[in-house]
Amino acid sequence: MATLKYSRQREVIKEYLASTKEHPTADTVYLHVRKTFPKISLGTVYRNLNLLADTGEALKITTPDGGVRFDATTTPHYHVLCCKCGCVQDLDMKPIDTLDEQAQQCYNGIIRSHSVLFNGICSQCSKELSTH
Amino acid sequence: MATLKYSRQREVIKEYLASTKEHPTADTVYLHVRKTFPKISLGTVYRNLNLLADTGEALKITTPDGGVRFDATTTPHYHVLCCKCGCVQDLDMKPIDTLDEQAQQCYNGIIRSHSVLFNGICSQCSKELSTH
């Protein structure tokens, strides 16, 4: 892998990613970053997001609807997908470290890690539901 | 939802899906189904796969690389994604039904269900690894 060179664009993307608790799509990142960097191109955003994912500075997560989202929190954690608004939130729950071992008992190959996605309704949307 | 009408194409797709233990992509389904139904179009395959997913006769699963796969096994179960060959296999392990409750403790909104994807190496690929 070639040595990285500093770039103002990448820095802005990292800052934005670290500042938000949402899990923005590439497009959302583009829209926000463009506020402070109007001439940035979507291609550059994609290139840098993938770069950050490769170097482990960000996480690339895919939702069941096929959407790709980025997450600056790289320590293992689970996610909740809201089936109303489609938002993805972090779940403040300790990952089950014995899960891999359990799975290994039932599997011929090698288990390395796992990811869990919960489906549900975020607090915002469930509030709106109850007011109807 | 409109009432379904019988279609030979849909039947062939269902048969193929039920016959395989792999989790084929739409394209793989298309390739196989075309053997017995040469004039079927890719659009029809997509329409029917989505239809089956909607009626609950098949499961639509997305892998972290963004690929979409279909699974005729609709009872809850976990999956293993092989990071070598990219195949997706069923894991013969009882789903953890307390997981949703655990997650609910840590979450403001509503948790309904969850899915788990294990990352690892399938038995086929791990065999090939050890012979090098």
Place this chain on the structure above:
DNA sequence: CTCGGTGCAAACTGTTTGCAGTAAA
């Protein structure tokens, strides 16, 4: 000077859709 990064636009991939014709009910 060298080589990684950028903006832009074109290309590409996987999927959906509009249409006119076909076939199940």
Place this chain on the structure above:
DNA sequence: TTTACTGCAAACAGTTTGCACCGAG
């Protein structure tokens, strides 16, 4: 006859890539 389903091709969305220029080291 009615209306869902089909094949086809065009359209579409999200993402990647080739290129000429820019800028960090």
